Amino acid sequence: MDSSANTPPIAGPASTSVGGITVLTEIQDIEPVPGPSMTEGPLTEFASTMSVEPSNVSGLTRNEETEPVPGPSELQPTQAESDSRPIHRSPGLVTDQYDMGRELGRGRFGIVKIGVRKSDQQKVAIKFIKRAKKPKDCKTNPGDRRGPPKEVMLLNMLMAPPSTYTVRLFEWFQEETHFHLVMEYPEPCEPIGRFLSRCGHLEDSVGKSLMVQVVRCAQEFINHRVCHNDMHTSNVLINTALMQIKLIDFGKGLQIRESLSHPHPKQTTCLPHALETTVKSVGKLLDYIAIRVCIPEELKKCIAACQSEKQPSLEHILSTEWLRSVSDI
Secondary structure, three states: OOHHHOOOOOOOOOEEEEOOEEEEOOOEOEOOOOOOOOOOOOOOOOOOOOOOOHHHOOOEOOOOOOOOOOOOOOOOOOHHHHOOOOOOEOOOOHHHHEEEEEEEEEEOOEEEEEEEEOOOOOEEEEEEEEEOOOOOOOOOOOOOOOOOEHHHHHHHHOEOOEOOOEOOEEEEEEOOOEEEEEEOOOOOEEEHHHHHHHHOOEOHHHHHHHHHHHHHHHHHHHHOOEEOOOOOOOOEEEEOOOOEEEEOOOOOOEEEEOOOOOOOHHHEEEHHHHHHHHHHHHHHHHHHHHOOOOOOHHHHHHHHHOOOOOOOOHHHHHHOHHHHOOOOO
């Protein structure tokens, strides 16, 4: 789906290099989507219509009857989707290449609908993001608003190399009033909060695996200089067939800068603040998982300390004896 080979390059935001890290200097502003507040989790209904069957997963205790689910997604990315090159804007309209289906969810920064790629009938998730009426801090032509939205910038940063814990961005379109982000449609999946509430008790092996994935996800994002800034139980999806997690919704995300000077400080954060915010979020997620397994006192104290001034590092959390026994995922 890489259209850059057939179309002229699209002008994007300017960037500069600081300490070997590419720092964005132009980021497209986005207008919030009108609607109810989603402070407890934007796009909480992203996977609400997907059925899951916990009895098929080893180590889970089923509390209620659920419907059978389809198998894992058959979505096969194109060559452009498979490598780590940035995803550039695709030409034309999103409806030229995709049929739109039902709404999957909505939040402050966008609406997500299911889509079907016309060329091969593969399912995707398409996020609609309303464009700003006027560009702010634009250093090119006043009417030039061709830069990608912040979510595209952050997702592209997570592709070098590709992140294990991110819903893939396949391509994006820019139209008069909206951006359209075409992303992976993972199934069978659901928000981890709903999954844990429904499944009840977890076997130790499942609980350990989920905890380790949450911490490694946070580490991977920090290593890519991305602060998700909104990690909670509604933005973490779990593939219930594979017991693998993926993080969604980067509407509040920030780029981690290495210097105090940046042309768009509101779109960035420093590393210490990113680590503090991330560790707090990780602690809350681990605590939510921990009440469904029997964990040792050492790990309980470590999780509680995530909300204190003397936070443990992400590496220290993984080094606790109970989690250290988990093999590579």
